Amino acid sequence: MGISEEIRNKFKGLTSEERSRPATLLKRVQAEYGYVPEDALEVIAGLTGLPLSQIKGVATFYASFSLRPRGTHVIQICQGTACHVKGAKRLKERLESLLNTETGQTTEDGIITLEEVRCIGCCNRAPVVVVDGRTKGRINIRELEPLIRDLRD
């Protein structure tokens, strides 16, 4: 079974209305594979009847979709305005050095992916990191090391 066929199968069980919404389909693919393979974009373009360029536009607009495979765990560090004011840049640099990887990349052991996001909508808790979809606010730079250790265990 080809990958396109396999992806199409993942959409079985969706209503025809759901199947016409690119973001719904992208979300399903992201949940199933942990990223959105290039082929999925074409499958979704075919199903929704929208141009591939627009599907790619949606897929690259939202930080919750990734076009590259991610590690087992994903740390997203907010670099929005409020978090920036609260020192998010230093946190990011610290994470990069702790993980020995650049933002947007996955650690060599394939376990942790570090990404940056722009304002996730809880600025009152700045600076914010999102670990595997869970938001952690008012992060202190000293909390980063134990956080990573926990993920690795």
Place this chain on the structure above:
Amino acid sequence: MAKTISIDMREFEFDAGETVLSVAKRNGIFIPTLCYHEALKPYGACRLCLVEVLEGDKPGLHASCLLSAKQGLVVLTVSDLVLKVRGVLIQLLLKRYPKEKSLMDIAKACGIEDSISTLTGEHQEKACLLCGRCVRACEEMGRSVIGFVSRGSERAVDAPIGSHKECLGCRACENVCPTGVVRFSLHDGVIKNDLWDITVDMAVCPICGRSFATVPLIDKVKTELEALSEAISMCPACRRAELLKRICV
């Protein structure tokens, strides 16, 4: 009685569905534009075409490329507010794309080149200003091969690999680009666009062997204009000769 709007204290007639920008242009009143192109639907992204509405449904600043002319509308194209906001917009654009020629031309046309001469930066030739003209041209006239990707400072115009084969090579995108960053060049039997890495095959005239249009473009015309079908694969000169022959027999 014909309907009129007032632009800069003068009354002008307008046609149904016309925008303020179009009335102004038609009457020789200058309003700077960037994302607007007469062949495309207005988009309202750059805001350089701002005018100040004094009397109308919503007084304040409006993008004239989107503002419909309505009986009794009173607008100014050069009020203090317009000049101030427009000046900032041009400066912001120039800050990001230093010395980009199309922007410098706009600044000159607006008479603000002095205030921008202090802006420094690397001379960057032919930048993409994200005006979206090419994206809209491709959507309206081509096949939506290109689109915006990412957002914020990463935003760009790109063509997903899978859509390259859809490109007609019509070059509408190149035609509407204000900076010239979108370009196709002719190589051995193909045209190439380096920005998006798209290559389209050129067709060859079956009579004289001249290469004159792309294969997918000819295919498209063929399917849409059946009567012309075989003659369309010939270059314009041979096509004329062929059609003339047909008429004369």
